[in-house]
Amino acid sequence: MNISMLLDMAVDGFGDRVVIGRRAAGLTASRLDELARIGAQAVRRSGADSIVYLAVNGPAFPVAMFAAARAGVPLVPVNYRLGGEQLDALLANHPQAMGIADPEQVAVLERAGLDVRTPTEWLDELSAASAGDDAADLESDSDAAAVIIYTSGTTSAPKGVLLRHENLTSYVFGSVEFANADETDAALVSVPPYHIAAVANVITNLYAGRRTMVLEQFTPQQWLDTVRTECITNALVVPTMLARIVDSGVDPLIPTLRGLAYGGAPMPTRVIERALQMWPEVDFVNAYGLTETSSTIAVLGPDEHRAAVESSDPAVRARLASVGIPVPGVEIEIRGDDDVLGPGQVGRICVAGDQVSAEYAGVGRMVDDRGYFDTRDEGYLDADGYLFVGGRVDDTIIRGAENIAPAEIEDVILRHPAVSDVAVVGLPDEEWGQRIEAVVVLRPGVTVEADELRSFVRSSLRSSKTPDNIVYWDDLPRTETGKLVRRHVVDRLGAKTSPV
Structure with missing residues (x-):
């Protein structure tokens, strides 16, 4: 079963409903389908075996996804924040691709020998064309790859995960009721296109009949303003975003918001508790999943949050x-x-x-x-x-033959009122095998001594799990979805020789 079937059902069920973009100038389901069919023709005529998408999220992304599906080739959304060497190595896997890239990334795809256009050029090109006789659907192939997403590489080099049509449609049918959204419902997605949540939100919101728009550059003020002006009813954020929103001091009034989903990284307890107090009428959902599982595999629902x-x-x-x-x-x-x-x-x-x-x-x-x-x-x-x-x-610290989970220590340190963020890692140690190092980001305008933090940890955990050293940084290396890049922490700490 091809994911294009989801678009077919949307066209049949609510073809005139705006499903992508802003209320005033967004794409209806029928228009999305038309552009996808024209895009599929362009892919077939070019002989491309995939569509590489190296751009920020936006209307061109779902058009490219369904154009690829109708053409029978995979969409390959690529992390535009990768370095030149990493991008070149990744793109070498797709020499026959059609490319879509932001203006500043066009040269990267051209260097890889790809035929490339910007998202605006892609949409203009499709809008100026019309579907011809060769716009007929291909035979549905549930076993073909629909999307190839490269893992974030937080602990190793990125790997290309193949998500087949069968995987994605199984996820949708198992988690969403068709056309269950009201015509006025709208979802705000604040994740980049190379993350599985971006792919999942395109297909699940479309299947539900919910309009989806994206926030390309996140700030708490812009997020809150967008929720208000676009009458957003459902939103998806990562924990670092929610933390910035609740700590921003900006007017939090968002009367249309009914549901807020979060995931991608651990959520500090103090942040979700404060958010629940700030918006008691909002239904919070914690979603846990991986790229390899086509997104969500476990959910903590609204009633469970309140309970x-x-x-x-x-x-x-x-x-x-x-x-x-x-x-x-x-x-x-x-x-x-x-x-x-x-x-x-x-x-x-x-x-x-x-x-x-x-x-x-x-x-x-x-x-x-x-x-x-x-x-x-x-x-x-x-x-x-x-x-x-x-x-x-792979993050487990082995100290004196004891296996220690960094997350357990991080959870305790995050409970301290002065701490905004923390990373705990193991570094080589001649006596213990590994020593425990903690990197702490403090909340603005506050200070706390390392000895106080160690005592705070010892009050909850045994002394063997107390950090040997604590250092303070302005921020931690995290991906756009909030995942901590521990190897970058280890690399930076490797040069440190004196304890705090």
């Missing part, structure tokens, strides 16, 4: 730090070295289901004989099936 903050039961309150329960069609197991672990036992999060791709270009599917994919995330399920995510298995 957690209102409960006096520690087990229920703790769920505010969870990512909820698996979505329909997804199975989750917590694995140890040789077996499946029980409730409360920490191990590797493994997942199975039709939406799970777990397939890398040039490598193949990375699943076991039961179809489970090892996410390489650590976590546990509680007695009621709520999933708690720690950190990456």
Whole structure:
């Protein structure tokens, strides 16, 4: 089943409804379909075997996605923040692609030998053309690659994840009810196009009948202004964005907002608690997923958020730090070295289901004989099936033969009122194997001594998990979706020789 079927259903169900962009000048479902068909013709005539998209998010992105789907080739959204050497290496994998790039990135695709146009030129080119006789749909092929997304490379070199039409449509059908949105509903997406959430939001909001618009450059003021002026009812942010919004001091009144989803990185408890107090009528959703799983595999819903903050039961309150329960069609197991672990036992999060791709270009599917994919995330399920995510298995600090999860220490440090952000990593140590280093970003205008922070950690965790050294930085290296790039922290700390 090709994802273009989702567009077909939208055209049949609400073809005249604006589904992309601003209310006044956005694309209707029918116009999106028309442009996608013309775009597919252009792809077929060019002989391109993919569409490389090296640009910020915007209306050209969904047009390119469905044009690629109708042409039977994958869309390859590329991180425009990569360095020149990384981009060249990545683009070498797609020598026969058609290119769409922002003006400042055109030369990068031309250097790779691609036929390239800007998003504006792409839309103008399609708008000036008309669908010809060769605009007929290809046979639906659910086994073909719909999108190739390169992983963020926070711990290693980026890998191309193949998401097939079957994976994406399974995700949509399992998580969204067709045409369940009102005509006035609108979603604001604040993630870049090379992130799985951007792809997922295009197809899920379209299937629901909800207009989608993107915020290309995030600031708290611009986000709040856009929610108000565009009467946004649903929004997606990453934790760092929500933290900046609630700490901004800007007027938070957004009367049309009904739902706010977040994910992509751990959410500090103080931030979500403050957001729930700021907007008590808003339904908050924590969504956990990976590129390899076609987006969301577990959800903590609105009622669970409210129950957690209102409960006096520690087990229920703790769920505010969870990512909820698996979505329909997804199975989750917590694995140890040789077996499946029980409730409360920490191990590797493994997942199975039709939406799970777990397939890398040039490598193949990375699943076991039961179809489970090892996410390489650590976590546990509680007695009621709520999933708690720690950190990456690769991030584990081994200090004196003890395995220590950085996320556990980070969570404690973030509770200190002076701390805005933190990263905990392990560095080589002759005596202990690794020593624990913490990098702390303080809230504006406040200070705290390293010894005070160590004592704060020791009040919750044993001394072996207390950072050996603490340093202060102005900010941490994070991706646009809020993921901490630990290898950059380790690289920068490697030159430090004296403790604080």
